[in-house]
Amino acid sequence: MSSSSQHLQNQQYPGLHPWYVYIFTGISVSGLYPWLLVCRLFFRQGYKATACLLVLCNLGLFAGLVFLSIFSQLTWDTLLAIAVTTNTLWSAAAWIMQRSFFGRAPKRYYLRSWKSWLAPFCIALLIGAGLSVIHALFPIIGERFRMIQSRDLEETRVLLWDLFRYLPWYLPYSALVGIWWAGEERRFSPAHIISFLGAILFFGCCLILLSWLTMFILFQGELSYTGSSWALFPRTDTDLSVKLLSFWSKNMIPYAVIPLLIGAAPRFRDFWKRSFMIYPLVCVLLIGQEFFSPELWQTYQKQIIYELSSPSSVNRERAHRQMEVMIHRFPKHEIHADLTQELADFYYQQGKKEKARDLYHQLISSPSRPQLFSARTHAEAALSKPKYLYTSSPIDMPLISYNKYMTNNWMVLLKAARLHRKDVSTEAELLSSLKDLSTKKESIALSPMPTLAELDDNARNLGLASFILHTDFEVTQKLLAHGYPVIVPVKNTFLLVYGLDSERNFAICSDYRYLLYNLKRNTGEDIDKDLLLENGSDADRHEERKRIEHISKFYLPGTYWDSPSQKDLSPFMSVLFVPGEENTIAEILGQPPHEIKRTSRAHLTALIALNSLKSGDPIQAIHWARKSSRLQPSSLSLQIARTAHLFWQTRDRQPLAKFPLSQNLPALKTLETQMQDEASSTFMEQAAQQFKQALEHQTLPWMIRMQYRDLLDRSIPEERAILLSLMRKNVESDPGDKPGWLYLASLYEWQGDMDHMMQALESAISAGHWDNSLALDLLTLYIRSNKITQAADLFGKIDKSKVQHNADYLYCRAALLAAEGKKQLADDLYNQAITKRKYTPFYHLDYARLLLTNNKDRQKAQTALEWAIRIDADGAVRREAQELLDSYFPESEQLNDQGAQGVQ
Numbered sequence: 001m002s003s004s005s006q007h008l009q010n011q012q013y014p015g016l017h018p019w020y021v022y023i024f025t026g027i028s029v030s031g032l033y034p035w036l037l038v039c040r041l042f043f044r045q046g047y048k049a050t051a052c053l054l055v056l057c058n059l060g061l062f063a064g065l066v067f068l069s070i071f072s073q074l075t076w077d078t079l080l081a082i083a084v085t086t087n088t089l090w091s092a093a094a095w096i097m098q099r100s101f102f103g104r105a106p107k108r109y110y111l112r113s114w115k116s117w118l119a120p121f122c123i124a125l126l127i128g129a130g131l132s133v134i135h136a137l138f139p140i141i142g143e144r145f146r147m148i149q150s151r152d153l154e155e156t157r158v159l160l161w162d163l164f165r166y167l168p169w170y171l172p173y174s175a176l177v178g179i180w181w182a183g184e185e186r187r188f189s190p191a192h193i194i195s196f197l198g199a200i201l202f203f204g205c206c207l208i209l210l211s212w213l214t215m216f217i218l219f220q221g222e223l224s225y226t227g228s229s230w231a232l233f234p235r236t237d238t239d240l241s242v243k244l245l246s247f248w249s250k251n252m253i254p255y256a257v258i259p260l261l262i263g264a265a266p267r268f269r270d271f272w273k274r275s276f277m278i279y280p281l282v283c284v285l286l287i288g289q290e291f292f293s294p295e296l297w298q299t300y301q302k303q304i305i306y307e308l309s310s311p312s313s314v315n316r317e318r319a320h321r322q323m324e325v326m327i328h329r330f331p332k333h334e335i336h337a338d339l340t341q342e343l344a345d346f347y348y349q350q351g352k353k354e355k356a357r358d359l360y361h362q363l364i365s366s367p368s369r370p371q372l373f374s375a376r377t378h379a380e381a382a383l384s385k386p387k388y389l390y391t392s393s394p395i396d397m398p399l400i401s402y403n404k405y406m407t408n409n410w411m412v413l414l415k416a417a418r419l420h421r422k423d424v425s426t427e428a429e430l431l432s433s434l435k436d437l438s439t440k441k442e443s444i445a446l447s448p449m450p451t452l453a454e455l456d457d458n459a460r461n462l463g464l465a466s467f468i469l470h471t472d473f474e475v476t477q478k479l480l481a482h483g484y485p486v487i488v489p490v491k492n493t494f495l496l497v498y499g500l501d502s503e504r505n506f507a508i509c510s511d512y513r514y515l516l517y518n519l520k521r522n523t524g525e526d527i528d529k530d531l532l533l534e535n536g537s538d539a540d541r542h543e544e545r546k547r548i549e550h551i552s553k554f555y556l557p558g559t560y561w562d563s564p565s566q567k568d569l570s571p572f573m574s575v576l577f578v579p580g581e582e583n584t585i586a587e588i589l590g591q592p593p594h595e596i597k598r599t600s601r602a603h604l605t606a607l608i609a610l611n612s613l614k615s616g617d618p619i620q621a622i623h624w625a626r627k628s629s630r631l632q633p634s635s636l637s638l639q640i641a642r643t644a645h646l647f648w649q650t651r652d653r654q655p656l657a658k659f660p661l662s663q664n665l666p667a668l669k670t671l672e673t674q675m676q677d678e679a680s681s682t683f684m685e686q687a688a689q690q691f692k693q694a695l696e697h698q699t700l701p702w703m704i705r706m707q708y709r710d711l712l713d714r715s716i717p718e719e720r721a722i723l724l725s726l727m728r729k730n731v732e733s734d735p736g737d738k739p740g741w742l743y744l745a746s747l748y749e750w751q752g753d754m755d756h757m758m759q760a761l762e763s764a765i766s767a768g769h770w771d772n773s774l775a776l777d778l779l780t781l782y783i784r785s786n787k788i789t790q791a792a793d794l795f796g797k798i799d800k801s802k803v804q805h806n807a808d809y810l811y812c813r814a815a816l817l818a819a820e821g822k823k824q825l826a827d828d829l830y831n832q833a834i835t836k837r838k839y840t841p842f843y844h845l846d847y848a849r850l851l852l853t854n855n856k857d858r859q860k861a862q863t864a865l866e867w868a869i870r871i872d873a874d875g876a877v878r879r880e881a882q883e884l885l886d887s888y889f890p891e892s893e894q895l896n897d898q899g900a901q902g903v904q
Contacts (some may be wrong), residue, residue: 001301004142004274015093016041016098016102016103016104016105016106017034017037017098017105017123018095018105018108019092019095020035021034022034022091022092022094022095023088023090023091023095024096024176024253025257025261026087026088026090026091026092026094027087027088027091027253028253028254028257028258028289029254029257029258029261029285029286030060030062030065030087030285030286030288030289031061031062031087031088031089031090031091031094031767032059032062032090033059033281033285034090034091034094034095034287035054035055035058035090035093035094036055036058037094037098038054038094038097038098039051039054039055039058041098041101041102041773042054044101050212054515054886055154059344061086061090062285063287063408065083065086065288066288066291066371068083068290069083069288069291070218070291071325071326072325072327072329072792073097073324073329074084074328074329074438075330076329076330077333079292079329079337080292083289083292090657097802108183109179109182109183112362115720116188117178117182117183119188120182120184120188121175121178121179121181121182122178122195123178123181124174124177124178124181125171125173125174125175125177125178126169127174127177127193127197128173128175128177129167129171129174131169131174131200131255132166132167132168132169132170132171132378133167133374135166135169135170136165136166136167136169137803139166142801143801143805144852146801146802146805146807147803152595159581160189169252170252173253173255173256173889176256176257177256177260180260180745185560191265191267191268192408192420194268195265195268195270195271196259196260197272198248199258199259199260199275200255200259201270201800202259202275202279203254203255203259203793204255206279206283207286210283210286210287210453211296211318212298214287214291214296215299215300215303217297218300219303219307219315225582231875234786237575240592258282261274261278261282261668267612270395275411285733288465288744302842303325304319304322304323305319305323305327307322307656308320308323309547309551310547310550310656311546311547311550315549316346316878317350318429320343323339323343323554324506325785326339326345327339327340328344328618329534330756334371334769334770335769337363337366337371337372337375337376338375340359340362340363340375341359341363341375341378341379342380343359344356344359344360344363344379345555347359348382348503348504351514356382357383359379359417360379360382360383361379361383363375363376363378363379363385364376364379364380365631368738369766370731370735370741370763370766370767370768371736371767371768373735373736376698377560377722378555378557379555380506380557380559381504381506381557381558381559381560382504382505382506382557384559385505386503386504386505386558387505387558387559387562388584393499394498394499394500394508395419395480395499396482396500397419397485397496397498397510397549398415398419399542399545399546399549399633400414400415400418400545400548401541401544401545401546401548402515402544402548403444405434405443405446406446407443407446407448407516407743408493408494408511408512408513409448409450409492409493409494410446410488411448411512412494412495412496412510412512413449413455413458413459413462413487413494413553413576413694414430415496415510416464416496416576417430417459417462417464418430418486418574419485420577420578421462421463421464421578431444432464432662433461433463434446436461437458443455447628449490451489451492451607451610452466452468452489452572452573452603452604452607453604453607453608453611454611455487455494455574456468456574456604459576463578463579464576464577465576465577465579466574466575466576466577466579466600467574467575467577467580467582467585467596467597467600468572468573468574468600468603468604468607469572469573469574469589469596469599469600470559470571470572470573470603471488471561471566471567471570471571471572471573472573473558473561473562475508475589476507476561476573476590477500478498478589479575479588479589480499480500480586482578482584484575484585484588485497485498485575485576486573486574486575487575487576488509488556488573489570489573490569491569491570491734493513494508495509495511495556496509496510496546496552496729497509497556498510498513500558500862502754505557505558505559506555506556506557506558507555507557507558507560508553508554508555508556509553509554509555509556510549510553510554510865511552511554512548512551512552514551514552514839515548515551515552516650526720528542530842532555533827539578541613544658564733565734567701568701568702568729569701569702569734571636571701572603572607580608582596582597585732585902598631598632599631599632601631602628602631602634603626603628603629603631603853605624605627605628605631605637606624606625606628606634606636606637606640606747606856607629608624608781609621609623609624609625609628609637609640609641609644610640610703610707612624612644613640613643613644613647613707614707616647617773618645618647618648619644619648619755620644620651620662621640621641621643621644621647622644622680622684625637625638625641625687626638626680626683628640629641629683635694635792636704638686638687638690638691639687639690639691639700639701639704640704640725641683641684642684642687642688642690642703643707643708644693644712645684645688645709646688646708646711647707650711651753652833658724661841691840695725698729700726700729702730702733705726705729705730708726709723709726709727714746714747714750714875716751720747720750720751723747724744724747724748725752727740727743727744727747728744728749729764730744731744731856732877735763735767736767736768737767738764738767739758739901740769741761741763741764741767742760742761742774744760745761747759748760752875752876754781754784754785755785756797757781758778758781758782758785759775761778761781762778762900763772763779765778770797771804772798772803773802773803773806775798776798776806776809776812779791779794779798779808779812780808780811780812781796782794782811783811783815783816783846788816788819791815792816792819795812795813795816807832807833807836807837807840807843808833809831810829810830810832811829811830811833811840811843811846812828814827814828814829814830814846814847814850815827815846815900817829818846818850823850823853823854826850827847827850827851827854827856830843830847830850831847831848834847839867839871840871841867841872841875841877841878841881842868842877844864844865844867844868844871844881845864845868845877845880845881845884847861847864848861848864848865848868848881848884849884850860851864852884852888858888858889861888862885862888862889865881865882865884865885866885868881869881869882869885
């Protein structure tokens, strides 16, 4: 070593460090930190110009890396690969620079006595084990909750075993700490331990504060979100970003290196001196590193989504720019299409039409999946030539507040009510009206309002009138042009249409489902002080109303009015007005007032009939359907009447109607007699004929299908075929209907049609966000159908921690291992699955196959086959198991319902 390098070992100057110090600190903090150590050496040696030049060069590179981490539109895996590679090479270059100019670092470790190494290593391992236990408590608690929620038997492992299972987490890092302490020049003391633990606590607290401070600065002091989170990891097992993100989220090197960097000092005075001198620098350098952290990016994304509804146009514009980064960075995101649609709409409103069209084309060219149906329809409407002449601008709707007793439909009604009640439009007076409608005296509790029939009743109680009309876009356009918003129900959810886009084929609506969904997800949190202020100043409440307005804004494609799904899902719409304006509405629509009134009453009575049917009163349903038919003949009233009549005929199937009601209650007997008179019989014959034709041609509307579905028994083959036809029509009208796909899958399961059941489950998974339990059900079907390739691909996408206590997971894993030839592991897993869920026949059948293929324990294989036969009374598993039993064990007797005495 040169004399200059020897001089550097004086305590007055910073010393030389070995290569691993540079690499570890570079990855933990940033590649700039090792370079600052080298620059300090140059500065202390008198090369001040060189030191300053190196600092400027490194600051430029560091600033570029921070810019990439926050604003780059590179994909996440590319960005992480650049960050890791840059930091590693950057740190190694600092060590090379040190060695080239100042020589090799002095030897740190001396094997004079193994006893001097024993204490540091043992203590470091004990500290690592303790930290592992502390960190393990959180996943252990989560795992216990999942076990409790599992429908299978709980495992018998004790908590102590789980603690030991998590011990290896910190042991590699504690070994690093032990090596560091073993090389201390001074005598190893308890101060090293105390200062190291203090540095960990200090580092953890400051890291959290740094993250929030960074977010606070980036969002200019507005840090508050209640937006829904979105999955950070793309759902694929081959994506490089998953592996890099998993590594980065589990990287604990900073928890070992940074405390050693600023703490672990032999004197407490040195610990505090180093902490307060070095940590501010470390905080600045960690900004670039932390934006490669999944946790910080999750918070960042939530904040961006929250800012999309900000009352400030500046904040919204900034959030959309940041959302563009998210879209490019996560191209395989679950809600990528929703964000792309939002950004395209924003560009269109800003006049950047080419950028908007590019995003719309991107949505249209994306793979066809039910989950993307809404976004694709939206994009196609935006790019299509407007079919109608748009002459109206959006109505200036009043801002409304949220109260806990409101639902989406009530918020729509109150918004329209405040528009029309101009003289008494204050919230306080409207609140008084709601108190009169409340079902409770001590607090406001409003009854549900699923259909336009309840809307008409509640609107009249609020001092308004309504017309119920056929849903028609041209009629909607005329009403909007004269300042009358229209309420369109879609599957019992109201949309308030209050404007038309001047260039695109869109109607501008209010829909509060997203807001209420977030409230439901945030139950138990103090959200009243954040998004929805109940007791704030007037300025706060105005900001709150503006945010609610932006959250509720929704674009409905104009093509929806001409689509088959519109006539199926929302055949009616309602317009509210002040009593006395009936002639004005009639003049706008170009129809006689008495004709509009009669048509509206006919629709209203039909909807009342439907509500009577829903409440289990078929007699009243038929009564109102006949009344509607007399006002205006329609297929809907006939279909309601026929459905009600079928309900009455099948009342013995209903759980609460197992006794002859009409023989015990005179009123019902009278009504039944009235149904058999000549006029009623003629009406019911017409209804039956019309219903039969609609059923054959699959033209029954959604509201009738959902009621008729409840009258059918899926265990009867003829009725199950009708159910399949009804549910296929449901998902055809709405491909994003996840419950509909699941119901269809259950019907195929009853049918024994495994192929169509798999297709329905695949569509259900695509129709919503990722569901590990649903994916596991599909995986089980793949295994049972011997589709090993598809099963292996799906298995890699399932989050093991969410389903590992489910017996189906063990069964599927065993089957895949058996296909790979790992039969011993498969044997153990089959046993675990059967122990958890003993009465699943295909578990025993596949386990018997494994045993017979492996020529192992024939007695056990025979018992498993007998179990499968005994459990599956009459099915494919029983037949297949019986064939195997006859083939491999011809001496055994065929099992029947009284047999299987040997099955234990």
